[in-house]
Amino acid sequence: MSLIYSITSTITRDIEDIIRKSFLFTLIFNIFEFIEKEWINSYFRSLYPSENFLSIFKKSKILKEEIFSPLIVLVTFTLFLLLATDPISRDLQIVLIIAFVSFFIGSIIFPRFILNNQNEEFNKPDKKNKIPLFDTKDIYSLGFCLTLIGIIFLFISIASVGGLPILKSSLRYSLKPIFTMPVFLVIPGIGLIASHRLNQYKNGEISRIQVRFRFLVLTFIGIITVLTLEYRTPIIAILLMMIIIAYYGEILSVWEVILGALIGVCAIMGIGYLRSLNELAISANTSIFSTLETRANFTMHVLNLLNQISGNFGLLHGKMIASSMPGSPLGPRMLVGKLIAWRTEVTVTPTLIGQMLVDFGKIGVALEMCLLGFILGTGYKIIKITKDSFYIAIYSLILTYSIVGVETGILDIQILFYFFIISFIYLAAILKDKGIKIY
Template structure:
């Protein structure tokens, strides 16, 4: 890269974790709690950051491999699959009978099987298309995708599309300072708009917070959930992990187990594994994520840039939501397959 500083190396996750902690701490004073977050929450998150950084450094300085080009994916095929994904999401909205962003009842049912195919397909193909066959006309697909998937009412879809494509373009050196400012502004405005509009459409709730205040509130609330999880560490004995890879709703289970009423909760990157396996599980998870992200980062070349961008972006999203989506673990599986292919190509040479 010509850029002197690699702003999107895996250590950006540490920045994200500490920033989220700071936002939640501020929010705990202003919008949610009479008392600020407990010291144990702060120290646990700092510990997780340290373990993650150790994982990154182990791979960075102890492995000697390089990325290779993968040539078997054609531009026409990737483009066709990208468009098919957009059509599937449009069909999903038609079958839902409305726009979930403006209707909380529809939003609760918006993550259909069609969406579970359409979103990862679009996300993967878009970034592979940009990484391997960059053309300025493909930038329109970013905006179209963010809009059509944003109608589902979930901020994570908007962030996943805009964030991953931004990182891909960054590594392709297609981003000027002016473009970067505009793109980041679009991400921030898009997230705030989707989150605020969706909150206003929830039946029976009346929010007085503005879009910026809502972000700090959400961070504080999510960290409050994690605060309540810490005394329960290790008590679910792997049940959440088994739900992720089978059936059921891990976030709803966490809501029932921690708060004792039926609600779908985000519990931070650390919450689910802490409930299941305690501090030992947290240590293993953060060490694995640090090593895995750094290995994909180190091997990224060609389509590898797109794969790394997708995985990094959704791991950053997990800082709030928690790693409870099998669909996103599927992206990790793609990353693992990519790693194995590149390692095989390195041995072959």
């Protein structure tokens, strides 16, 4: 592990150093620094509500400290179920109960038995079994390189279709996954950069005003990058991830978190509504709220069909999750379309538990939801212990994709890779806590 980390950090630092010395990036950073100074000294900043605005929210411990615990996944899933007005079968109701109970056990019960050798004051000098910490400058370099790769492939994607998908929706269907998948590296990239900025704030290197502005700039860069390709889900992922990082980094007030969540919901409805209009899927007289209801009903209908064909032990026994690998003739969501309608030219979202059902049935739902809960529960416990900005960032990343995955499922290869790497880091922390040497 240490060898991989050393090689990666050396390469990314060298790349960052070379890029930052170029004229173009020097100019870009100077422009951002100028805008930041103007914003800090701006009269309009004084018009923004103070920290104590809507201070009633601060009185709730849940709102102040626990909004983004792993249980937010179950809350989101419940809201999604309420949004779908069509009834579901009794058997699917049993599956959902299994999923909820298993996730609760994995996220709340199991983490109580790990990482218990930590002192209450994590940074005591005599601490022997510290959770592994990483140099935030290395983390920044990695985030910088991932973001740079994402932006480079954005231009490659645009060139490959000969235009901007945001201006012409039909171009979106000509995008090649081999070019678009690297674009989404901008999401973990800006998250890692944000963790470094958060650490600078904690160490007193930059002010609260500066870190808030830089979070805003990073969010803007990420959203513009994926919005250019007219993708909706990554926009929500970026906004949600940055809100979670800022929430646990204590640079956002509770009311700002709630406002950000409302903006996210409005973005989901607005982008979905406009896309449906552009694709002539609905008429201009259709309610913007009805598009959400229709989508939820359709997705739950898909889940109901998948449950009927999966049984207790599944149908594909791992082939669906394996179809996420590059080179597979059908992706997971296309495979869903084939299973329920024999249509391989469309992608169908199967919800968070759809893949679990198809691959391993009710048994798979119980085991995989428990595992997902345990990964999130471990990450949540680590950030409570360490308050470390890097662990806040990676927890925010996987929690974001778990929340977004309530509808879409966790099926994309890069997202599965994030979960694998982060789970490996958590495992290293658990083993070190037990006194097992890590090489």
